[in-house]
C-alpha cells in the first residue's frame with residue numbers, strides 16, 4: 143500500500159516523450175520514444191520504475207538494450223547509468239475490451255483516453271507518477287472514415303494523408319506536464335469554434351468537439367470558457383499559456399470532466415446545453431464544470447501535485463476557485479450550494495468510522511481518493527484561509543505560490559508557506575486541517591459576567607487534546623477579548639481571533655451589545671453546537687448579515703422543529719417559530735429571490751441523520767414531511783404572495799436574476815404543495831402541463847413526485863411519453879422516479895434498471911439514477927422491508943464486474959459507512975451486505991468495504 147512517508151524523489155523527473163498511435167478499436171499499436179533526464183535530487187542508485195497494465199508488449203528497450211518482459215501487466219525498475227535514460231516501447235492495446243474507463247477506451251464511435259490518476263500505464267510502460275514532468279508529442283494515425291477528427295494536447299503541428307484512406311495529425315504540447323494530463327480523442331466529432339483575446343492581447347483559438355451533434359449545443363460551454371479565462375486574468379493576472387484550447391464532449395467519462403492539458407473532456411451531461419432539455423441546474427452544471435477544468439490550468443496543471451496524497455491541493459484550490467467564480471457571477475446565494483453539499487455529503491463521511499484526512503497517510507486504490515473530503519472539505523479549508531487573509535491577500539499569496547511552484551510538483555506545505563508569505567501571515571498551523579481525520583465539533587455557550595461585569599461566551603472544541611487545527615472564530619469587534627484557556631497567547635490573524643487550544647473565553651464590554659456571532663465572515667468547516675434561543679436564530683435568519691450564518695440559522699431552526707416532532711410534539715407547534723421567520727423572509731423575497739429560495743428549503747433528511755443521532759429513517763422522513771406540511775399550511779398566504787411578487791421570467795432568459803426568480807418560485811410552490819391544499823396541487827400540475835420550459839416541467843414533476851410520495855402512475859406515464867424523444871429529459875425522469883419517498887421505490891428502481899431506455903453502460907446515467915435512490919432517497923433506501931439494501935447488493939455486484947471504481951464510488955457515497963449507528967435490524971442488514979461483498983469483489987470496492995467494516 144503506498145504510504146506518504148515512503149515518498150522518494152524519482153530517479154528521473156523530466157523528459158521528452160514522442161508517441162505514435164495507430165488507432166483501431168480492436169488493435170491499437172502505440173510506439174513510444176522517451177528520453178528522461180536524471181533527477182539530481184534522487185538518491186544514488188534510485189531506480190526509475192516503469193509500470194504497465196493490460197497490454198501486449200511487442201518490444202521494450204532501455205538505453206538500447208532489449209528487456210525481457212512477460213505478462214500483460216507489470217513493472218520494471220531501471221537505474222539510470224548517465225545523465226539521461228532512454229526508453230523505447232511498442233505495445234498493442236485492445237480498446238474495445240477495455241471497460242475500465244481508464245487508458246484508451248471506446249466512447250460511442252470514438253476512441254478516447256482517461257489517465258488520471260494512473261491510467262497512463264494502460265497506454266505505454268511509463269514512470270506513471272505526477273512528479274515526472276515530460277514534454278510530449280503525439281502523432282495520431284487512423285482511418286479517415288472512422289476517425290475524421292484526431293485530437294491530442296497542445297498545438298496541431300502537422301498533418302497528412304496516408305495510403306488506404308488513412309490520415310494522421312501530429313500534436314505538440316510545449317509545456318512539460320505529468321503523464322496523467324495526456325489525452326487523445328479520435329472519432330467523428332463535430333466542431334464549433336470561437337476565440338478569446340487575452341488581457342495582453344494574445345488570441346487563443348477555442349474549439350469544442352462534440353461526438354453526438356449538433357455541436358452548437360456546446361456554444362454555451364465555449365461562452366463559459368471565455369468568461370472564466372477573463373475572470374482569472376482579472377483576478378490573478380494569469381493567462382492560458384498556449385495558442386489553442388480544445389474541449390471534447392462525449393460519454394461515458396469516469397467522472398464528469400477532466401482537465402487534460404489544452405484538451406479538456408466533458409461528459410455530455412455537463413458539456414452540452416440543449417434549449418429543449420436544459421434546466422437552470424444543467425446550465426449551472428456546465429458553467430461550473432467548464433470553470434473548474436479551466437482553473438486547473440494553474441492549480442493542478444502548471445503546478446501539479448507531488449504525489450496522489452496531495453490530490454486535495456489541486457482539487458481543494460480548484461474547487462474553491464470555481465466556487466468564487468460562480469458566486470461572483472450569480473450572487474451570494476451561490477455560497478450556500480457548496481455548504482449544502484458539505485453537510486449532506488462530506489460530513490456523513492467525516493463523522494463515520496471511515497473518515498480519512500483530506501491528505502491521508504496511505505491509500506489502497508488511488509481512485510478512491512476522489513471524495514467529498516478531497517474536494518469539498520479541502521475547498522472549505524482553503525476558503526477559511528482566503529477569508530482570513532482577505533480577497534486581495536489571498537490573490538497575492540496564491541500568485542506567489544503559483545510562481546514559486548510553476549513546473550515543480552507541490553505539497554500542501556508549499557501552498558501554505560507561499561500563500562502565507564504573500565498575504566503576510568503564518569499559515570503553517572493550518573496543515574493540521576489537512577492531516578486530521580473527522581469533523582470538528584465546536585460548542586459555544588454563554589458565560590456569567592466576569593469580575594469586571596463583562597458578558598462572555600465559552601467556546602470549546604469537542605474531542606481529543608491532540609487536535610491542533612487552528613480555529614478562526616470569525617470577524618468581531620476589536621474590543622472582544624479572547625482568553626485562551628490553555629495556550630495563553632491570543633492569536634489574531636487579520637484581526638480574527640484564532641483558537642489553538644481546546645477552549646477559550648470571549649469577553650466584551652458590558653455596553654448592551656449582542657454577543658458576537660461565531661464564524662461571521664470566516665466560515666470554518668465545523669459542526670457548531672451553540673445555545674442560541676429560537677428567537678435569536680430567527681433574528682439571524684432574517685437579518686442582512688453573512689449568508690452562511692443566515693442559512694445556518696434556518697437549518698438549525700428546522701432541525702429543532704423536526705427533532706421536536708420526533709419527540710412527540712405536534713408539527714404546527716414545533717414549526718411555529720420557524721414559520722414566523724420564514725414568513726418574514728418571504729415578505730422580502732423580492733430583494734434576493736435566490737437567497738430566499740435557499741432559506742425556505744429544509745435540510746435534506748439525510749443531512750439530519752447525525753444531528754438527530756440516527757433516528758429511525760422512516761420516522762425521520764415522517765417528521766420531516768410533517769414539518770414541511772405544517773409550514774406549507776401556515777405559510778399558505780405568504781407563499782402565494784411571494785410567488786406573485788416574483789413572477790417566473792420568460793423561459794429564454796438565463797441570467798442570474800431569472801435563475802433566482804425561478805428558484806424561488808419553485809421552492810415556494812414546493813413548500814405550498816407540501817401543505818396539502820388543492821390550490822397548490824392544481825398550480826403544480828398546471829406548471830407541469832403548461833410546459834413553458836424544461837426547467838419548469840422538471841421542477842413540477844420532481845415536486846409532485848417527491849412531495850406526495852404516493853404513487854401517481856398516470857403522471858409518471860404522461861411525463862415519460864412527453865419526454866420520450868428527449869434523452870436528457872428521460873434521464874431526469876428516471877432520476878425523479880428513484881427519488882419518490884416510498885416503501886416500494888426499490889422495486890420501481892429495479893424495474894427501471896432493466897428498462898430498455900435505461901443505458902447502464904452510460905456511467906453518467908447509472909450514476910444519477912443510483913445516487914438519487916441509494917444516496918438521496920432516505921425513505922426509500924432505508925425501508926424496513928430491506929428491499930433497498932438487497933438492491934444495493936445486486937447493483938454493486940453488477941457494476942463491480944464492469945467498472946470497479948464506479949462501484950466503489952457508489953458504496954462510499956451511501957450511508958453504509960455509518961451502519962453501526964443504525965439501530966436494530968437495519969444495522970445488521972447493512973453489515974450483512976458488507977460481509978457478503980468482502981472477499982468477493984474488486985480491490986477498489988474491497989478497499990471501501992474494508993474501511994466500513996474496520
Ligand code: PHE
Pocket residue numbers: 258259396397398399400401434435457509512
Ligand atoms: N480531476 C478531475 C477533476 O476534478 C476529475 C477526476 C475524477 C479525475 C476522478 C480522475 C478521477 O476535474
Ligand code: ZN
Pocket residue numbers: 434438456457460
Ligand atoms: Zn478537479
